[in-house]
Amino acid sequence: MRIAICGTDDKAFKIKSILDRLAYHNIVVGMFIGPDAVGLCHDNIPIIPENELLNRDYSKEIDGFIISPEHYGLTRLSIYKKLKASVYANKKIYLPDFETLYNEGNVKDLSIEKILVPYEDSSQLFYLEVHAADHCNLNCKGCMHFSSLVKEKVFPDFNRLSEDVHQLRKFIKHIDIIRILGGEPLLNPELDRYITLLREAYPYANINIVTNGLLVANMSQSLCETIRNNEVHVHVSLYPPVKNKKEKIEAFLKDNGITFQISDCINTFTSTYQSKPFVDKTYAKEHCEIFCNNLRDGKISCCPQVIYTHYYNECFGTTYPVEDGMIDIYKIGSARELHQSLDKPVSLCSYCDRSTCFDWSITKRLNAEWLSKEECL
Ligand code: SF4
Numbered sequence: 028m029r030i031a032i033c034g035t036d037d038k039a040f041k042i043k044s045i046l047d048r049l050a051y052h053n054i055v056v057g058m059f060i061g062p063d064a065v066g067l068c069h070d071n072i073p074i075i076p077e078n079e080l081l082n083r084d085y086s087k088e089i090d091g092f093i094i095s096p097e098h099y100g101l102t103r104l105s106i107y108k109k110l111k112a113s114v115y116a117n118k119k120i121y122l123p124d125f126e127t128l129y130n131e132g133n134v135k136d137l138s139i140e141k142i143l144v145p146y147e148d149s150s151q152l153f154y155l156e157v158h159a160a161d162h163c164n165l166n167c168k169g170c171m172h173f174s175s176l177v178k179e180k181v182f183p184d185f186n187r188l189s190e191d192v193h194q195l196r197k198f199i200k201h202i203d204i205i206r207i208l209g210g211e212p213l214l215n216p217e218l219d220r221y222i223t224l225l226r227e228a229y230p231y232a233n234i235n236i237v238t239n240g241l242l243v244a245n246m247s248q249s250l251c252e253t254i255r256n257n258e259v260h261v262h263v264s265l266y267p268p269v270k271n272k273k274e275k276i277e278a279f280l281k282d283n284g285i286t287f288q289i290s291d292c293i294n295t296f297t298s299t300y301q302s303k304p305f306v307d308k309t310y311a312k313e314h315c316e317i318f319c320n321n322l323r324d325g326k327i328s329c330c331p332q333v334i335y336t337h338y339y340n341e342c343f344g345t346t347y348p349v350e351d352g353m354i355d356i357y358k359i360g361s362a363r364e365l366h367q368s369l370d371k372p373v374s375l376c377s378y379c380d381r382s383t384c385f386d387w388s389i390t391k392r393l394n395a396e397w398l399s400k401e402e403c404l
């Protein structure tokens with residue numbers, strides 16, 4: 028069998044070396060797939076850019092794909108979707124067992140079944156987010172999590188979250204990226220408990236706190252220590268009112284030894300909905316680039332809109348449907364069932380409309396702030 032490994036990072040090359048050790052299975056790595064690595068190769072194996080792979084037909088040379096856990100990050104799901112929509116739709120796609128890959132030296136029963144885990148059966152999720160607060164101290168117009176419509180303090184129940192994470196861990200053993208956000212997560216005085224809970228459950232996850240930055244310089248020393256000790260990364264989404272605090276935020280995070288990233292200033296937002304459903308009910312989901320699985324109160328959904336649209340409905344008396352997008356993690360029997368459920372379009376997708384861009388501003392709490400242009404006329 029000839030395999031292409033999607034990825035050109037250390038983990039991709041490690042998959043190749045494990046396959047070499049299991050050479051008696053006659054699996055040959057024919058190529059690596061990189062983002063733009065024209066003309067390069069590793070171990071005399073060519074690295075083909077993703078675009079070229081998708082625009083040319085290599086299907087006679089390749090029987091299946093292994094998607095490396097690193098390098099592609101969140102886009103692991105994106106490459107999976109692209110392959111499934113291409114000439115490679117019938118090829119097998121595998122995700123290697125995560126612990127095997129990370130602990131290869133200690134694993135006695137290195138087996139081909141642990142390297143070639145079909146994507147559909149993999150106990151891995153590419154992405155998960157949890158709120159540490161539903162409300163926010165910035166209140167942007169058109170916030171996709173509807174935090175600017177949350178007028179009171181709303182913190183998720185930590186014990187409930189803890190139960191949910193342990194339940195999810197029964198069938199999802201690894202998550203690539205976990206983001207703790209909101210609303211504004213730094214408003215939650217128990218944020219350190221969220222961090223330790225998620226780190227214990229998912230030791231190899233890339234855990235991020237996503238903040239608007241307003242409270243970064245007020246973070247306590249004990250919170251900074253928890254962030255450092257648990258190798259959590261801080262991502263600051265920079266909005267216009269916080270732009271002039273950028274240097275102060277940067278200095279604080281550097282002084283406290285916290286790894287971080289500050290986005291460019293976000294000056295525009297996009298609409299969320301239209302009021303009537305599209306005739307083509309699957310169109311929005313098929314073109315959706317939002318793979319932001321969100322966990323809340325025993326349910327997981329394929330995007331935060333499903334979980335938090337109730338704030339919009341309550342505020343404006345609308346009835347955007349959300350129920351069929353909530354997947355009860357206590358009723359899910361396997362990773363396969365979860366993957367299938369998360370991939371399906373839900374009723375809410377047929378209202379989703381990101382076609383209108385508008386300048387960032389503070390919300391006036393008008394329903395039209397979330398609607399596409401036609402709706403605002
Ligand atoms: S800062 Fe983020 S969470 Fe807060 S209102 Fe703005 S977009 Fe929403």
Ligand code: SF4
Pocket residue numbers: 311312315316317329330331332333373375376377379
């Ligand atoms: S509602 Fe559907 S189409 Fe819209 S962002 Fe969520 S998953 Fe994507």
